[in-house]
Amino acid sequence: MFKTKKLFTGVLTVAMIASMGTMAFANDLTANESKAKIDTSALSVSGDAGHVSKSALSEADIQAILNGKSNKLSSRSNIQDNSVIEKLSALSQSKVARSASSGGALGVKVFTQERNYYCGPATVKQTLHYINGYSSSQNTIANAIGTTSAGSDLEPMVEYINDNKDYGSTYVIISQPSKSKILRMVEYAVDHETPVVCRLRFKRTGNWEYKTNGHFLNANGYNSYGDEILLTDPNIKNVRPSAGGSYWVTLTELYNATNDHFAQEMAY
Structure with missing residues (x-):
């Protein structure tokens, strides 16, 4: 036993x-x-060179331009005043009432950034490739907009887009956009087929799958009365290879990520 x-x-x-x-x-x-x-090396990126755009338009600038009391646009040779005034007028209008199921999206193709600090060139490529149907290489764009290992700045990115797009209104940079203005910019982008260029800082939380102190990507869709915004992110496939390239965040998340960035800028 x-x-x-x-x-x-x-x-x-x-x-x-x-x-x-x-x-x-x-x-x-x-x-x-x-x-x-999940590529842990891509969970924290920074492709922002860290300079505030001198041509960024504040709310006061916008109102002065619309009232004919500012020559801030006329001083820049690549700015087409009429198209800018049209889009600034749309930005300043009260939000048009939409149904709860309203929305729209642009099929922006993702171009995964080829270097850790190439979100600027990749976002420019995504923008122009959607507008034109073709685009230059990330290296070509990086050289043209002055990208270094420190990253890119929004102002030369916008100048390059304006100089190389085949159609659409002139891109402008908006300073300190409110939540409602961000939504109107995305709505305008969908209506006019010109993706928004976002400049963001966010933590790995909520719908953000990684963190960054400075990152560029496109906003190209909205739904449910603007409560959600569609982004096309050149870094997301580095983080998660199975990702399609685009994902949804809430309008509040996008606003906070814009507001938390020191420059507080967005271009459309």
Whole structure:
């Protein structure tokens, strides 16, 4: 009886050890699978060179332009005043009433940034590729807009877009846009087929899958009365290769990410 009990105890111990080994293997497999889905090196990026755009338009600038009391636009040779006044007028209007199911989106193709600090060139490429149907390489764009290992600035990005787009109104940079203005910019972008260029800072929380102190991407859709905004992000496939390139965030998340960036700018 004693030998039988001892033998049973030994078998039980071996079984427990084998079970623990299987659990450990399963945990390792899960960890490896997670690593395959998420590139930890892309969980924190920064492609922002860190300069505020001198041509950014504040609310006071917008009102002065619309009232004919500012020459801020006329001083820039690549600004077409009529198209800018038209879009600034749309930006300043009260939001048009829409149904709860309203929305729209542009099929912006994602171009994954080829370097950790290439979100600027990649976003410019995404923008122009949608507008023109073609675009230059990220390296060509990076050289043209002055991208360095420190990143890019929004102002030369917008100048390059204006100089190279085949159609559409002139892009302008809006300073400190409110939540309602951000929504109107995205609505305008969808209506006129010209993706918004966002300049953001966010943490890895909510719908954000990584963190950044300075990042560029496109806003190109909205739904549910503007409560959600569609983004096309040149870094998301670096983080999650299975991603399609675009994803939804709330309007509040996009506003906070814009407002938390030191420059507080957006171009459309």
